[in-house]
Amino acid sequence: MQKVDKNMNHDHYSDAYIHGILESTRTIALVGASNKPERASFRVLNYLLEKRYTVYPINPGQAGTTIAGTEVYATLADLPEPVDMVDVFRNSEAAGSVMDEVIALPILPKAVWLQLGVRNDEAAARAEEKGIKVIMDRCPKIEIPRLVSGAAS
Numbered sequence: 401m402q403k404v405d406k407n408m409n410h411d412h413y414s415d416a417y418i419h420g421i422l423e424s425t426r427t428i429a430l431v432g433a434s435n436k437p438e439r440a441s442f443r444v445l446n447y448l449l450e451k452r453y454t455v456y457p458i459n460p461g462q463a464g465t466t467i468a469g470t471e472v473y474a475t476l477a478d479l480p481e482p483v484d485m486v487d488v489f490r491n492s493e494a495a496g497s498v499m500d501e502v503i504a505l506p507i508l509p510k511a512v513w514l515q516l517g518v519r520n521d522e523a524a525a526r527a528e529e530k531g532i533k534v535i536m537d538r539c540p541k542i543e544i545p546r547l548v549s550g551a552a553s
Contacts, residue, residue: 408524410537417535418547422544425453425510427454427481427483430489431459432459432490435465449468458474475501477505485510486502488518492517492520493520495514495523500526512527512532513538515539516537516538518537519537520536
């Protein structure tokens with residue numbers, strides 16, 4: 401289990417903390433994926449695929465279909481392999497149940513990323529107790545071009 405700072409300040413993340421998560425991530429489960437181009441989750445999923453991440457869309461209502469040519473899964477437990485990061489496009493309240501689903505996985509991800517406007521400190525504390533790093537109220541589509549070398553905007 402990785403060591404996580406129990407006194408993490410979720411009001412401010414160092415660039416090094418975010419960069420470390422992004423650099424060590426290759427596989428991502430995107431919870432709340434949408435097939436609607438106007439939705440942020442659709443745009444972020446496509447961006448992550450362009451950046452050569454392996455992305456698994458999670459949406460129970462669309463399971464068995466594809467988004468951006470990628471098979472959609474109903475739950476995290478249905479994924480064909482463990483993931484490095486879970487990116488959550490659900491509201492702050494729903495993030496708690498998503499975190500429970502994450503913690504129940506047989507192989508835990510290194511990180512859980514809650515999207516812009518999503519914050520659940522209690523859920524974050526549960527994940528951190530299990531050694532999972534947490535970022536809240538941020539977007540990897542914003543952070544990758546800012547922090548990852550060689551990333552195009």
